Amino acid sequence: MIDPSKPDLEESVNVTEAHDRVVRGAAAAARENKIKENGAEPVSLTVMVLCAIPLLSAGWALGNAGTLFSYKDTVKDGYVRVIPADDEAGGPPPKDALAAYMAKGAKLYSKCSGCHGPDGKGDGNAYPSLAGSAWVTGETERLAMVILNGLSGPASTGKTYGVMPAQGAGMKGEDLGALMTYIRNSFGNKTGDVVTKQMGAAGLEISNARPKVGTAVTGEELAADHTKNLPGDALDPKTMLDPITLEPAEAK
């Protein structure tokens, strides 16, 4: 506002002129109020009572926090509810044995479908078909050995595909049983029987007891040692099972 050529001129604004100009050009700025000094009302009791509500609630939340600044406790007990075991509607409804094993096996098959294909047909070149395979639908111990240890050399049709890697790592008896039940009853295969989890567990034991444990099986070894069914009691495919535990469920 100060004209540099007139540093001593105190009144740099021609009031009348400025007023006219401002009112004409900047009416909005001209009609503004000035901001007043702050008021000094005390904080009322109502405000304090209102603020007590969030304070108490925050205390409630902090009370749930466990040890503050403890970076080791990463799981808060009780936040994720555990469904009580005796809850009458707890758990999913029972299914017949074949369906229960099939459902579990279908999930596990996703690991196999990369090579054998979602339709189980393989590609006829590097990966053999599971559909209609004599080893898939035939004796269960032979199939279990192939799944658990992999296979080198000719497959059931006599044709040699690539080497199948072992799939047994981390498998439990019920996984093996469910997977075998699934591939024996899918892609057009229809044995109609259930490979139970007890049979699967037996398969794992037999596999671990092999003389050449840790290597892929070959057609000769299968023919010599494993052309039989896994030991264990057969399960009626119509038995009602709990789909999670695969244990028999009482009929409702």
Next chain:
Amino acid sequence: MSQASTTNPAADAARRAEIDRSLRHPVMFFFTSGAAWLAVAILLGIISSAKVHSPGFLDGVSWLTYGRVQPAHMSALIYGWGCQAAFGMLVWLMARLSRQECRAAGLILTAGHVWNLAVSIGLFGILAGKGTGIPWMEFPSFAWVPMLVSYAAIAIWSMIQFKVRPEGHVFISQWYNLAALIWFPWVFVTAHFLIHGFSGSPLMAAAVNAWYRSALVFLFFIPTALAAAYYLIPKVTGRPVYSYTLSLLGFWSLAVIAPWAGMQKLAGAPIPAFLPYLGAAATILIAIPAIAVSVNLLKTAASAWDTVVNSPSLRFTVAGVIGLLVLGFAATFLNVPAILPLSQFSLSGYGFDILALYGVFSFIAFGMIYFVVPRITRREWLSSRLIKIHFFLSVYGLLTVALVAVFGGIMQGQAQEDYKQPWENAMEYAYPYAVASTLSWCFLLLSNVFFFLHLALMWLRLGRRSSHPTLLGHAHHDDLHDATHGPEGDIDNAGPGSAPAHSH
């Protein structure tokens, strides 16, 4: 310093007019392009909301699938509208309160264009499927660098203006203004650097992201809105702020509490177990600054209620302050331990965000825009009817979106907890609420199309040439015609004393 406030009202007014004039281009650009982004954001919001209840809607268009259109909606709302409106407000307010003309308007305008470019590219990136999948940080990861650089070019001048302000009083608005200017880069850089810059645990990245979403609201949008509200309400009513003690309480409680909030969104996740509860407690405590500030401002406004009703700026601002009170109660209600599991995975979180971004921030931003634009364009708003339409449709739309999402979310959360029922059941509970929220987004779209048109006309300098403000009272109410302002409808007059355009 010649800028120090003088006792000469005409010189003061001239000074104010010069400051306004120096900021005309950048501020008008931020407001106008922000309003355009708001309309885009709401349009995307309608589409994404419609997909919640009618999944078949536009299902053949791959770039409008829910996973793209929902983040595009939020990003346009936050970075296109929210940040740009905030920049316009902060820059103008700091210049006015520090009584400094802006000497870098060209640079700020350029930076504003860079910001817009980054937001546009980011948004196309999201719609093209290149989004990061990190909520509120969906822009392809390169976008945050130009955004940060242009922010620095926009904000640094306001900090300098504060530094060289005339000595003496610091206005309450300036506390919040400076805080927002400093907190934004802190929050923005921390989150983007920790998430995009380091390949740490993805779990902690999720936690940082949850903190970012909360911090951006409580440490940037809310303080920006409060800076404007603490300016507009005493300014337009001409009354002193009710209580300085409450002002201090409101500011410092927000500054101390808000940085802790946010991680309650990850309750039950395997991060250190105290973090979500600390976050929940802090979010609950946000109610304290909300109560302190809104009581303070509402008491101030209540002393001149006629002005509040008549002034477009005050109507929006006071609505936003009431929104803040509601936000405080919602923060408490949604995060107490009994409700947290219900609100965590439902519509509630979205409703809370919309309440904060639209119900508080945008309302006060509208109030500020209605105040600032006549000053920098030197034209008055064209039509009080357009402003009223904007106000009422916004209020109805917001009430429906926020309440429906908050309470519908609780219903949905309760249905989700009912593990004996199939999951679809929870979706059926949420269905009517989702339909209502689509409808209310339509209201908001309509309201903001009117707003954008009105603002665009002002931007084109097609506003009324008059010395009479556009008020919202009855069109021919005698009380509105005082000696200073002349009769309403007195188009293109030359101020008081000139011949009236028509006799009344």
